[in-house]
Amino acid sequence: MEVEKGKTAKYLKETRPVPKEVTEHLKYFTKTKKTLLNALKEGDKTVPQLAEELKLPKNEVMFQLMSLLKYGFVETGEIDDNDEYFYYKIKSNGKSKS
Amino acid sequence: MNMQEQMKTLDYDVLVVGGGIAGGESALNLANIGYKVLIVEKELSIGGKMILLSKVFPTLDCAACITTPKVSEIARHPNITVFTGAEPLKITKKGEHRFEAVVLQNPRYVDVEACTGCQLCEEACPVSVTDEFQFGLIGRKAAFIPFSIASPRVAAIDIENCILCGACERACPPDCIDFTQTEQKYLVKAKAVVTATGFKLFDPLKIPRYGYDKFDNVITSMQMERELAPTRPFNTVLRPGDGKMPDNIAYVLCTGSRDKSVGNPICSQVCCMYSIKQAQLLMGSLPMADITIYYLHIRAFGKGFNEFYAQAQDMGVEFIKGKVGKITEKDNGNLILRYEDIEAGIVKEAEHDMVVLSVGVLPNRGIDEVFDNETLKLDPFHFINQSDILASPAKTSIDGVFVAGTASGPMDIPDSILSGGAASAETTSYLRREESI
Numbered sequence: 001m002e003v004e005k006g007k008t009a010k011y012l013k014e015t016r017p018v019p020k021e022v023t024e025h026l027k028y029f030t031k032t033k034k035t036l037l038n039a040l041k042e043g044d045k046t047v048p049q050l051a052e053e054l055k056l057p058k059n060e061v062m063f064q065l066m067s068l069l070k071y072g073f074v075e076t077g078e079i080d081d082n083d084e085y086f087y088y089k090i091k092s093n094g095k096s097k098s
Numbered sequence: 099m100n101m102q103e104q105m106k107t108l109d110y111d112v113l114v115v116g117g118g119i120a121g122g123e124s125a126l127n128l129a130n131i132g133y134k135v136l137i138v139e140k141e142l143s144i145g146g147k148m149i150l151l152s153k154v155f156p157t158l159d160c161a162a163c164i165t166t167p168k169v170s171e172i173a174r175h176p177n178i179t180v181f182t183g184a185e186p187l188k189i190t191k192k193g194e195h196r197f198e199a200v201v202l203q204n205p206r207y208v209d210v211e212a213c214t215g216c217q218l219c220e221e222a223c224p225v226s227v228t229d230e231f232q233f234g235l236i237g238r239k240a241a242f243i244p245f246s247i248a249s250p251r252v253a254a255i256d257i258e259n260c261i262l263c264g265a266c267e268r269a270c271p272p273d274c275i276d277f278t279q280t281e282q283k284y285l286v287k288a289k290a291v292v293t294a295t296g297f298k299l300f301d302p303l304k305i306p307r308y309g310y311d312k313f314d315n316v317i318t319s320m321q322m323e324r325e326l327a328p329t330r331p332f333n334t335v336l337r338p339g340d341g342k343m344p345d346n347i348a349y350v351l352c353t354g355s356r357d358k359s360v361g362n363p364i365c366s367q368v369c370c371m372y373s374i375k376q377a378q379l380l381m382g383s384l385p386m387a388d389i390t391i392y393y394l395h396i397r398a399f400g401k402g403f404n405e406f407y408a409q410a411q412d413m414g415v416e417f418i419k420g421k422v423g424k425i426t427e428k429d430n431g432n433l434i435l436r437y438e439d440i441e442a443g444i445v446k447e448a449e450h451d452m453v454v455l456s457v458g459v460l461p462n463r464g465i466d467e468v469f470d471n472e473t474l475k476l477d478p479f480h481f482i483n484q485s486d487i488l489a490s491p492a493k494t495s496i497d498g499v500f501v502a503g504t505a506s507g508p509m510d511i512p513d514s515i516l517s518g519g520a521a522s523a524e525t526t527s528y529l530r531r532e533e534s535i
Contacts, residue, residue, distance in 0.1 A: 005273040009264035012277040018261050022225075026261055029226045029237075047341030058340040058431075059314040065341075066332050067226055067237035076333040083386075084342050086333060 032056075032064050037073060037090065044077045046085035105200070105285040110136040110179070112525055113199055113288040115186055115465065118146020119165065119511065120503020121294030122172050123518030128292075128525060129177035136286060137172070137180045138201055143248035144180055145169045146296055150231065150245070150320075152327040154511055155375040156406035162247050162328070169249040182206075182250065187283070190470040191496060195289040195532040205279035207255035212274035215243060215251045222269035227259045233321045235331040235338055241266035241275070246329050289532065290525045293474070293482060293494070294502040294518065295465045300354025300362065300457040308350065308455060313427040314339030316453045319349075319372060326379050335383055337452050339431045344452040345386055348435055349373045350422045351393040355458030364479055366458035367508040370397050373456045374407055377415040390416040390450065392437055400510065420446075425453060459508040472496045481507045492521035500525050 003011065039050055047065060051058040065088060068074040077087035114125045117139035125135045137144065148154075149169065151161035172178055183206055189199040219241040229238035231245045240259045243251060255266070255275065267275045299320055302310035310316050315337045317325075325335045337344055351373060355366040370393065377389040396417065398407040411417065420437040423445075427433055432451045439446050461481045466474040475483040475495035482501045486493045492500040502521035503514040 003276075003278050006267050006270065006275075007264065008275065008277040009262045009267060013262045016257075016262070022259055022261055025227070025259070026225050030224065033226075051340070059338060062336075062338055062341045063236060066235070069333065070236055070331070071221075071226075071239075079343070086336075086341065086343075 029064075032060075033068060033073070036061070036065060036068060040074065040088065040090050044087035044089040046080060046087055048085060050088075105283050107285045107287065108136065108179075110134045110286060110288045111529060112136070112290050112292060113138065113186070113189075113197065113286055114292045114294060114502075115468075116146070116294035116296055116503075116505065117141075117144030117172070117180060117182070118294060118296045118503060118514075119148045119168070120296070120505070120514045120518035120521070121146075121292065122168060123515050124292045124294060124500075124502045124522040124525070125178055126168070126172055126175065127519060127522035129175045131526060133177065133526075133529065135178045136201075136288070137178060138184045138186055138199075138286075139180065139182045140185045142182050142206070142244045142254050143250070144172060144182065145247075145249060148511060149247060149249075150324065150327070152323050153375060153379060155371045156400070156402040158375070158378070160328075166247050166249075169247075173249050180250075183254070186286075186468050188470050189291060189468050191472050191498065195498065195529070197288045197291055197498065199286040199288065199291075201284045201286050203282040203284065205257075205281055206252075207257060207275060207277055207279050208253045209274040209276055210250055210252050212272045213250075213252035214272060214274075215253070216271065217243060217253075218269040218271065219253050219266035219275060222265040224263065224265060225259055225261060227256065229331070232324050232331040233318065235321055235324060289498070290528050291499045292492075292502055292521050292525055293465055293499060293505050294521070295462045295482075295505045297459045297504040297508065298462050300360070300366075300460055302353055302455045302457055304360050305353065307424045308353065308422070308453075309425045309427065309433075310455060313425065313431075313433060313453075315344075315427075315431050315433060315451065316425060316455065319369070319376065319454055319456045322376055322454045323372075326376060326383065335380065337431065342431070342451065343384065345384065346388045346450045347380060347390070347452045347454060348433070348448070348450040349377065349389070349391040349454045349456055350425075350435075351391060351456045353455040353457050354460070356394065362458060362460060362479070365397060365508070367397070368510050369456040369458060371400070371403055371406070371510065373454070374398075374410045374415070376454070378410050378413060381413050381415070388416065389414075390418060390448070392418050392420045392422050392435070394419070394421060394440075400512070459504060462505070465505070469496065469499070474499060477507070479507070481505065490524060491517065492524040498528055500528075 111133035223239035223241040225240035226237040398404045422437045500521040502518040
């Protein structure tokens with residue numbers, strides 16, 4: 001069998017079906033990412049503000065938001081007046097790939 | 099043996115199991131005097147636990163600044179071969195200076211030689227899962243570079259979480275992603291073996307009354323270590339529960355050490371000092387924060403350790419001789435610690451906005467089962483037994499098999515490196531015995 005470089009995923013797909021929970025997890029991440037980024041488009045927000053607005057647990061918002069910070073979609077803004085919570089915003093030069 | 103005939107045979111002088119600082123130190127010393135060494139490392143990068151730390155005690159040197167040059171030297175050394183994502187399945191002693199190991203190389207789905215570490219696959223991958231190298235604090239992609247200072251700094255595919263969409267392949271400039279890779283087994287012939295299998299951290303879920311995983315702002319010391327590292331998961335030190343910048347942090351020492359009820363009666367040797375180190379670092383990054391350390395005894399026995407402890411006290415870290423019984427959570431995510439004030443002899447309660455569990459050091463089990471026809475003896479705590487601890491500290495129950503680092507018991511970084519050095523010296527002496535026959 002001659003392997004076509006750069007297109008090898010299909011070979012593994014034939015023998016290894018993707019588990020349902022993996023695709024479900026991807027759907028969840030894509031949806032949460034979109035929800036968080038849409039909420040931030042309206043203005044800079046803190047983790048508790050996002051959690052309240054989106055009716056999501058605060059720790060879940062924290063985990064997903066910090067992942068988006070790592071992936072380059074979000075950046076850190078100012079800290080609030082009580083020096084407790086940072087505001088987060090859409091990255092100005094944000095690449096919107098992936 | 100049909101299977102062995104199909105396996106590729108590799109010849110080395112020494113097989114080093116584990117590529118942390120102790121195994122790395124042994125391998126470097128052996129390679130520098132001309133021996134051919136194979137390091138078999140189960141993780142995707144060498145560097146062990148140390149490469150993931152922020153700073154080291156008592157000098158507050160940057161851990162990465164010490165580890166990365168060493169790791170690069172190992173990776174580039176002409177006498178050292180490194181297998182990452184690999185493990186020995188079986189090691190047989192065929193005779194003096196004759197060991198044979200079956201080594202399993204798991205597929206990485208990336209051509210390590212061709213990958214440039216450009217991270218375009220990471221950007222293209224649509225999947226986000228929990229990042230084990232940030233100890234669960236944030237996500238990572240299914241096509242990923244383990245961490246920024248990993249060695250080798252090349253991508254890997256987390257096949258368990260991959261949706262096989264092929265986006266990474268399409269994004270990869272050198273076409274180095276290869277989903278047709280399969281596991282490989284090698285027959286490794288070596289004259290001696292160094293076991294440097296390291297340690298694992300105590301799992302605080304075994305103490306449910308501390309609320310780890312139930313209360314979001316109770317974290318482990320390794321998670322705090324990541325929060326303090328330059329390659330940290332958050333923009334600064336924050337509570338994972340809600341992103342608040344903490345200003346009143348508690349440390350609970352002896353979590354899973356010196357505790358018969360969790361099956362680990364011994365001292366882990368490093369928790370007092372790393373907690374004191376983290377307290378000092380936190381006072382630097384959060385100048386307004388109060389740090390309280392709940393301890394049973396402070397064991398500051400090493401060179402410069404007691405001065406380091408005194409320095410933390412001078413900086414304002416509060417030390418309370420107290421045994422924490424239970425942690426409960428308030429609605430605002432703060433935590434109530436119920437503890438016995440040992441000096442006053444009374445039970446008290448205190449509120450903190452974040453709690454760090456200073457988890458202990460446990461043995462990495464299983465290496466003894468790999469040895470096929472001889473017994474690698476363990477000590478009563480399941481670390482590798484040192485059969486002649488005073489005269490020959492790297493000697494094990496099998497002649498020609500040596501132990502380095504925390505595989506033999508809890509120890510700090512300087513001691514691990516010393517132990518790695520001892521193992522290389524004793525291995526050399528064993529190898530020279532053959533040469534002089």
